[in-house]
Amino acid sequence: MDARVAPLLEIKGLKTYFNTDEGQVQAVDGVDISIGSGETLCVVGESGSGKTVTAMSVLKLIAMPPGRIAGGQILWRGRDLVPLGSSEMNKIRASEIAIVFQEPMTSLNPVYTVGDQIAEVIRLHQGLSKKAAMDRAAEMLALVQIPNPKARVNDYPHHFSGGMRQRVMIAMALSCNPKLLIADEPTTALDVTIQAQILDLLLDMKERLGMSIMLITHAMGVVAEVAQRVVVMYAGRVAEEAPVDRLFANPRHPYTQGLIRSIPRIDLAAVKKSRLESIPGSVPKLVNPPEGCRFASRCRFAIPDCRIAQPPLREIEPGHKVACIRAEETLL
Amino acid sequence: MGNYLLRRLIVAVPSLLGISLILFVLLALAPGDPFGELASNPNIPPEVREALRVKFGMDDPIMVRYVRWLVAMIHGDWGFSFASRVNVDTLILQRIPATLYVVGTAQLLALIVAIPVGVLAARRPYSIFDQIANTFAFIGFSLPTFFTGLLLILIFSVNLGWLPFVYRADIQATGWMWWWENFKQAVMPVTVLGLYQAASYTRYVRSAVLDVIKLDYVTTARSKGLDESKVIVKHVVRNALIPVVTLVALQMPTVFGGAIVTEQIFRIPGIGSLLISAILANDTPVIMAVTFVFACLVVLFNLIADILYGWLDPRISFR
Ligand SMILES: Nc1ncnc2c1ncn2[C@@H]1O[C@H](COP(=O)(O)OP(=O)(O)OP(=O)(O)O)[C@@H](O)[C@H]1O
Ligand code: SF4
Ligand SMILES: [Mg+2]
Numbered sequence: 001m002d003a004r005v006a007p008l009l010e011i012k013g014l015k016t017y018f019n020t021d022e023g024q025v026q027a028v029d030g031v032d033i034s035i036g037s038g039e040t041l042c043v044v045g046e047s048g049s050g051k052t053v054t055a056m057s058v059l060k061l062i063a064m065p066p067g068r069i070a071g072g073q074i075l076w077r078g079r080d081l082v083p084l085g086s087s088e089m090n091k092i093r094a095s096e097i098a099i100v101f102q103e104p105m106t107s108l109n110p111v112y113t114v115g116d117q118i119a120e121v122i123r124l125h126q127g128l129s130k131k132a133a134m135d136r137a138a139e140m141l142a143l144v145q146i147p148n149p150k151a152r153v154n155d156y157p158h159h160f161s162g163g164m165r166q167r168v169m170i171a172m173a174l175s176c177n178p179k180l181l182i183a184d185e186p187t188t189a190l191d192v193t194i195q196a197q198i199l200d201l202l203l204d205m206k207e208r209l210g211m212s213i214m215l216i217t218h219a220m221g222v223v224a225e226v227a228q229r230v231v232v233m234y235a236g237r238v239a240e241e242a243p244v245d246r247l248f249a250n251p252r253h254p255y256t257q258g259l260i261r262s263i264p265r266i267d268l269a270a271v272k273k274s275r276l277e278s279i280p281g282s283v284p285k286l287v288n289p290p291e292g293c294r295f296a297s298r299c300r301f302a303i304p305d306c307r308i309a310q311p312p313l314r315e316i317e318p319g320h321k322v323a324c325i326r327a328e329e330t331l332l
Numbered sequence: 333m334g335n336y337l338l339r340r341l342i343v344a345v346p347s348l349l350g351i352s353l354i355l356f357v358l359l360a361l362a363p364g365d366p367f368g369e370l371a372s373n374p375n376i377p378p379e380v381r382e383a384l385r386v387k388f389g390m391d392d393p394i395m396v397r398y399v400r401w402l403v404a405m406i407h408g409d410w411g412f413s414f415a416s417r418v419n420v421d422t423l424i425l426q427r428i429p430a431t432l433y434v435v436g437t438a439q440l441l442a443l444i445v446a447i448p449v450g451v452l453a454a455r456r457p458y459s460i461f462d463q464i465a466n467t468f469a470f471i472g473f474s475l476p477t478f479f480t481g482l483l484l485i486l487i488f489s490v491n492l493g494w495l496p497f498v499y500r501a502d503i504q505a506t507g508w509m510w511w512w513e514n515f516k517q518a519v520m521p522v523t524v525l526g527l528y529q530a531a532s533y534t535r536y537v538r539s540a541v542l543d544v545i546k547l548d549y550v551t552t553a554r555s556k557g558l559d560e561s562k563v564i565v566k567h568v569v570r571n572a573l574i575p576v577v578t579l580v581a582l583q584m585p586t587v588f589g590g591a592i593v594t595e596q597i598f599r600i601p602g603i604g605s606l607l608i609s610a611i612l613a614n615d616t617p618v619i620m621a622v623t624f625v626f627a628c629l630v631v632l633f634n635l636i637a638d639i640l641y642g643w644l645d646p647r648i649s650f651r
Contacts (some may be wrong), residue, residue, distance in 0.1 A: 061554055063546075086560065093557035106548040109567050110647055111574075121556040156646045169552075 006078060007034040008212055009058065009097075009180055014072035016050075016057045019065060023287040027053040029236040030072070032313060033214075035180065040206065040213045042223045042244070044259065045233035048286075051216045052102075054233070055182045059099055060089050095125040098173035102185040104165035108157040114141075115153025118172045125176045140171035144201060163194035167201065174205055181206075184216045199226060220263045224248060229319075232256045235284055235294040238313055242320040252316065252327045254299045293324070301326050340638060344631045349402075351627045352620075356398045359616055401620070411617030415610065420621045424603060428625070430501055431602030434521050435591045441526030442533050443580075449530075450537025451569055454545060465534060472531025477590055481524045481597040488520060495520055499600040521598045525590055529583070536579045540572035547571075574645050581637030584630045 016028040028050040035041045043051050056062050058074055060081065074081040076092065084092075101107045108117060118137035122128055128136060134153060141149035144167040157165060166186060173181055183202060187195035203226060206213050217223060223230055227244040232253065240253040251257045284294055292307035293299070299306070305325060313323045324330065385391055389400060404411070410420040453462040489497035496517050503513045544550065545568050553567040554560075592604035599605070603622050610618035642648045 056551075059555055061551055090557040090559065093555055095557065099555045101548060101552065103548050107552045109549040109553065109571065111570055111645060120558070124557060158647050172552075172556075 007075075008037050008039075008077060009214075010034040010073075010075040011054070011058065012073040012075065014054065014057060014074065015070040016053050016062060016067060017070045018067045020287070025286045026289060027067075027236055027286055028057060029286075029289075030310075031233070031236070031238055033231050033238065033241075035212050035214055037179070038206075038210060038212055040203075040215065040226055040228045042227035042230045043214060043216045043233060044218055044220065044223055044230060045239075046218055046259075048235075049233040050236040051218075051233055052184055053236075055099065055184050055214070055216055058182065059093055059097055060084075060086075061099075094121050094173070094178065095176045096178055097180045097182065098176070098178035099182040099184065100166070100169050100173050100186045102188050104162050104169055104189060107169055108165060110157055113154050113156055114160070114168045115155075118153070118168070118175055121172060122175050136175065137171075140175045141168070143174070143205075144168070144171040146171070163190055163198065166190060166194075166198055170198075170201065170205065174209060174211075177209060178211060180212045180214065182214045182216070185218070186215075187222070188217070188219075202226075220259055232259065235289065236286055237294060237310075238321075238323060239295065240320075240322045240324075241313070246317075246320055250320075252320070252322045252330055253295075253324045254301050254330055255295050257330065301330055336642075337635070337639070340635055344635065348624075348627060348631060352402070352624055353398060355620060355623050355627075356401060357394055359620055360394050360397065405621075410621050413610075413615055413618045415613040415615040415618070420617050423606065423618065424621060424625060426501070427601055427603045427606045430499070430600050431591060431595065431604060434518060434525065434594070434600060434602065435587065437518060437522045438525035438529065438591075439587065441522055442529035445527070445530040446533030446537050447569070447573075450534045451541050451564065451572075453534070454538045454541035455564065457542060462538075465538075469531040469534045472527055472534075475528075477524050477528050477594050478597055480528070481520070481594060484520045484524060485597070497598065499598050501601045521594050521600060524597075525587075525594050528590060529587060532583070533576070533580065536576050537572065540575050541568055543575075544568050544572045570644060574641065577637050577640050577644065581634050584633045588626050588629060 011031060011033040014028055014031045015026070018025040018027055031050070031054055033041070033043070033054070043054070045051055053062065053067075057069060058076075058081070060069075062069070069082055072082070076097070081089065081092070108114065112120075115134055115137045118140055119130065119133035122133040122136050123130065126133075138149045138153045141152055146152055146164060146167055152159075157168070160168060170186070181202075186202065187198045190198060199222065202213065202215070205211075215222070215226060223244065229243050230241065230247045231238055232240040232247075232255065234253075234255050240247070240251065240256045242250075247256065248260060251260055284290060284297060290296065290307065292309055293302070293311050296302045296306045301324075303326070311323045311325045313321045314327065315321045316327055389397060392400075401411070408421070410424070412418075413420050413423055416423060449465050453459075453465040456462060485497045488495045497520075499517045499521070503510055503517075505513050550563065550567050553563045558566075588604070591602070592607060594600070595602045595604035596608055603625060607619065607622040607626075609615075610622065
């Protein structure tokens, strides 16, 4: 991101906690992420690292209770969203920041036609008549390459396949020209061949509409393909952040290194049976998490100092930040 | 749609036939018959009694009598009430409006109470409101209608004298007064029956809303920037009503069972109290006809539920 222009979205020290029977889950605990205009940012991390909770916090879609935003700021074009009431948030949702979820099969309401569901958001934010909104919904379906859009607006979600439903979700999300699209694992639930099509569609839409994309994924292959900049999350915190080339060429957080090594290598797989290396251990529990670095229990570079205090996110080179006290020594 | 209805009606025919057959056999096997009174009356000579039995075919095999009843009924001849000395169909037509009026209004009241209360309770589970609603629902269906009914009569009719405690089908007043009188006499039975049903419906609605509210498409609706009230009404309640419709339809036999008791308590001249007096008088044709009408009503309400179901959920096709 260009440091001279103010970022579109700037998440600063975000903390989102959940009250549960076992105690307070610190799902997101001091996350900093920023996205510039027209940028494609990928957020990666294994299951449970807090990617979805971060995304949902931005739009304040976290169920409260049990959740709450316990600290930090979410600056949207300079304005903090955290203290905003629901009617103020509703003006931003979909019209400025839109979101696409992981599960296309369950993200559409089964009792309304897809046209109704797309037209609903258009009417809400652009005040079009029912007829005009319906026409616009058909245009959006055409834009996301759904064949025969004029007829298909009248179909119900169960008439569409998973990939087609995700196209509908994208059409819905983009129908009010948002400046930022948050896509939370938009392809994880789909067949491999469809995954590539949906990613292409997203990138194509980004070019046409000139928006920014925050793409959440846990597939490093996707990151390599689409990202400009990458944020690696681990156990509710940012572990590393860097431009994509630099991250793959010179990962400095031991967790990022593990993630990159775990990418299946087709060329090597032919020679050696399985080169897929997974990171031993699992994400620590986020109820009363350990002091210090949350990765320490799985880290081969861990030293006693790591367990004393949370390692700060340090900028070791311009645009490259690492939350590891030994970042200078972790060269592969 | 019309086709679908027709098919559902045709499917209903065998079940109604089955019900009527079982009813008929049960009644035929039950002790006592309408000629019991004739038998004990010394003024009637045995030959006359025998002639009557033959005339009415009382001694034929059950199956023959059933077929005879069925054929007659299809031709619109529902039999003759020995106790009231009028045709059964006349009797039922006289009595059924009161039943439908009370039961229908009570169901309406139950839904009008249960849907908002259930939705609000589910919106904030375990809140004060939810706990109060739950407590009332629990009390509501723990208290039998005969108890609450008598309690209300004691308070509002006997002590306060505000409401009549005998329901009359033949109100003398005209115009607005007629409506007013009708309203006054229906208040207690409708309240008793309606709130009793509302108690269980509230729990259905609450749990259905709790199930729906956490689904992904509700989050989608919120992400569009819709007002919370719009999200609830459009994207939660409509979907939550789908299972509720089924449960309410399954409750119909219980509802009519409850109506019988309520009619008895409030002396409502409906088919429920007709059934009780017919049973007491061993008036077999009336018992048969009324139970059969109840069966038809249950089937009818299930049909209405099916239609509602298909209207609420487009995944159910009418094809
Ligand atoms: N409503 C909730 N109540 C309690 N804990 C929650 C709730 N929602 C999320 N969490 C917890 O927050 C943590 C982060 O979850 P999140 O869904 O953000 O992970 P993720 O990175 O998106 O993972 P995935 O790749 O599986 O989608 C998890 O440990 C989860 O258990
Ligand atoms: S701070 Fe220590 S434990 Fe954490 S990643 Fe760095 S070396 Fe490993
Ligand atoms: Mg997730």
